[in-house]
Amino acid sequence: MTSGKPIKSVVRALDIIETVAAEPSEVKLADLARKMNLKPPTLHQFLRTLVSKGWLEANGKPSRYRLGQEPLRLLHRESRRMFKRHAGEILLRLEELYPAATFTLGEVSGGEVYIQLRVSPVNPGNVEENTRRTLHPYGSATPILFQAMWTEEERELYNWNHPFWENGGAEIWKSIENFENYLEKVRHQGYVWLELEGEKIIKIAVPVVSASGHIQAALGTSAPVRELSGESKRNELLCAMRQSAGELSEL
Secondary structure, eight states: OOOOOOOOOHHHHHHHHHHHHHSSOOOEEHHHHHHTOOOOOHHHHHHHHHHHHSSSSEEEETTEEEEEEEEHHHHHHHHHHHHHHHHHHHHHHHHHOOOOOOEEEEEEEEEEEEEEEOOOOOTTTOOOEEEEEOOTTTTSSSHHHHHSEEEEEEEHHHHHOGGGGTTHHHHHSSHHHHHHHHHHHHHHHEEEOOTTTTOOOEEEEEEEOTTSEEEEEEEEEEGGGGGGHHHHHHHHHHHHHHHHHHHHTOO
């Protein structure tokens, strides 16, 4: 990195942002100028630029200043980057333990459930990102988990886009009552364990929850039945997934 003197205008702009952010409430131009030992006209030029770029917000007349949305957006993007990186590491760790299984991280965007991260035996040791793969709403573990954990309003939107009778729900569950009973079971046990007739794979999904307790993502897997013969192997896989989801929930 090239050494040199910092650019004074950039340093001053950052100092203004830090000073405004440290205030317990909105601050007036005159008060801010006094704290920063700047002439009001000079400070006003900085403030106008910072407001235009979203770093600060101005309210009322005379204007009072507070932190804008841009720092929060940057923080959110960095948090998302760290979350996805750690999730990818977890998927690779699970793959090492169960190389015949596929592991995924599912999230919701625009009312639809997508696979954001994926590792599979087809491409071992690599994390596929932003696959935007959608899943069967009634035959895949991850969408079923979200439906069990969502609020009524969230479920209504999803069901509107994926009607039970038009999207294969009846073929799998025979009736809405059977499906609703299974969702209640999922809410009680805290995970999806799906072994559908005619399929030779086991599908599992466990929730990643936010600090408020709301589901924010799902850790999922589909594993060949032959690889999970015996109760102990199945319990070990479920335990590993729940522990991994707990790690992500703490981020």
